[in-house]
Amino acid sequence: MLGSAMLCPQLLHAQETPLLPEEKPQIETRHTAVLERVQPGYVAPGIPLGGFRLAPSVEVTGIHDDNIFGTQDDRVADSLLRIQPQLALQSQWARNSLSLDAKGKVDRYLNRSTENIADYSVTGRGVFDINQATTLTTAIRAEGIHQSRLSQDIFSQTIKPIYYTQQSGAVLLAHDFNKLRLSTTARVARFDFRDGQLADGSIADYQPSDNMSYRVGVRASYAQTPSIAWFTSASYNIRRFRTGSIETPKRDSNGFELLAGVSFEPAALIRGSIGIGYIQQRFRLPFYNDLGGLGFNATVQFFPTQLTTVTIRGNRSVLDSGIPGSGGYLSTQGSIQVDHEWLRQLILSASLGYQDSRFNNLDRTDGRISAKASATYRISRYAGLKFGFERLDQSSNGTDRYRAFKDNRATIGLTLTR
Template sequence: MAGFSQAAEAQTVRSALNQGADSSFARDRNISVRQRPREGYEAIGVPLGAFMAYPKLSLTAEHNDNIYATSTGEIDDMIWRVQPEVNITSNWSRHLLSAYGRATINRFQDFDSEDTEDYALGAAGRLDVLRSATVSAGVDWAQLTEPRTSSSSPIASESPIQYDLTSASLAGVREFNRLKLSARYDYRKYDYEDGRTAGGVVVEQDDRDRDVQAITARADYAVSPATALFLELSKNWREYDLAPPAVTLTRDSEGVQALVGANFELGALTRGEIGVGYISQEFDDPAFNDIDGLGARAQVEWFPTQLTTVTLTGSRTVEDSGIVGSSGYLSTNVGAQVDHELMRNVILTGQVAYGNDDYEGIDREDDRLTAGLSGTYLLNRHVGVTVGYSYFDQDSAGAGGGQDFKVNKVGATLTLQF
């Protein structure tokens, strides 16, 4: 819920800012509305020796006017959602160890074939080797549900597609006065469950099971206390479990990304990072053309006042496709979000985003427009209420089987925390 963050999250933000106070790469002259601690409205937590536990429970009632994300014959329903979670974090002066567990249980009032249960567990740690050097690692496991609005979601399946996602990461950072060097390794494993039609026919999804590995190296150089230039290089490997003759075409690939850009803080008004460069994904199967072009990543925060944060984001990446005949797609996304602290315990949020997915291997191009409004009222440190509206509009061109559809959602969430 916007504005109702755990005390653990606020503690992490403060810790990160304090550690960077004498760094050439600190960007801490402002704290965004979402990150700002709110005295009297933060969770107390449960002491567990050298750790603190922060339990939370969210209860949501939501109306969706197009639960199957179809272009015609839209069907609406009421969804009841329960989300329990607990975050555990160390309270040490150095190093950090944290863990979490959460679940999302959806129950549809009229169409129980859409009912889902998602779960996630994870842990992360940071070792402060030196004042200017850290090593961090994390591992996560989740059982997730692919939303009906996803382009990869098969229309024929009676129930939404579920999948397991296992991920792990290892990273290191070292500062040498004006120079900062960092490296990171990421691993993700996707394991999809087959769907079934209303008649019991299997909707095969095993061809989407894959392992994704990525190595990233980056160098930042501070040209001033408020600006650093960076060069980031990354390499990825995407290996699918099934290969011919089990599937007609293999979607195994290797990719690279090279970005140059700046990380900055212009006075107390603006901070962020902008990078542009080149991306390329080369596929092992000669039937698929390589995907390459301009790569980009950006996030800029603007603070017109201490009570308002405007966040602009953008990206251009190559993503895997779950559509038969398509190797992947070039995804371009831009977005804007405004968070306003109307009162210390009243947070208003508005957001809008646009995305374009250009597919390789099939004649299809999707344009997406999303927007939303929400407001959060914090009654006290234990209870908060959020009401919101969201809009999703997809326009699909070409003969590749995409649909045009719109989805409107309106809902209210009660959050309880300790």
């Protein structure tokens, strides 16, 4: 709830799992979204290990992409096999909780072997009930990731995708005073990028993107009734970069986010959380223009039937830029998603999203329209099939514009669980 203001843009994947789990709801939970619903006959039992349960799984997906480099002209198409193993270890205690989640992603292309990657992510979490009113949550994560060829931070076509690592940790302390809840968070993250090699043999220097980010935040929420709670939040972030260059001096900055809003879940078929306020990021060097303005973070869900969920999301934040000469950009994002459950075994999903990115120090504004559709079929508690189609349409405007492109991707995958 305290914003994503410290996130590096390369990490903003649609399926990224938040480092900290969500706080326990302060208001009553009346509705269950389609993607939250648990069907007893389709839940894998896992493997008991004393006071823990181990849930192994693997997802194997065939993908065809008609523009793997995200280029405006001379599009290159290819097919790939993606293998995503996962091991999830979860405690089964009546009080307190520990979990360890290890994931991998291996891509193997049919023709373009230079695009082959192997990524990993390991996350550990702990939730401790200090007493009936106080909860302490901690989390750490280590990742090794390749930058997507479709990222807005691509400024040159390297022979292989850019690889970077991230180590992060966070802590959340929450205490309830009857109807009033106070919480505080702290997070630190480190990003380290490897240089890339260009087709002419020269080096693409990514060291100016290496950075450490720190954020602290506080939040106060008052439950006026069991179905509505008012909140206010404030966060402060510090971003420190390892080095700079003549073209791109060090991007060090400090910033804050102030939000106020409401969380609600009335008897009517709707629930959500809406926060509106102000965001600002000030750069230490006068070379960069400061960024700021209206900030918001909102999620609203509608339940026209028990089998259909409509989710609307919106967010505005300041993100770090990987483009030479720019310190950051103001990102405004919005999306709508519809999920429908049919005959318990089949889930149909469709979504439409838009992102507007305005870079400081550059005459450049990017617009990204994304559309997705998928069908997930539960074969049994141990297996499932998923079919999907995704389209990304990026425009870039201004004298410093980089590239406009379209990308279409079709997928078919099999998930096996135990």
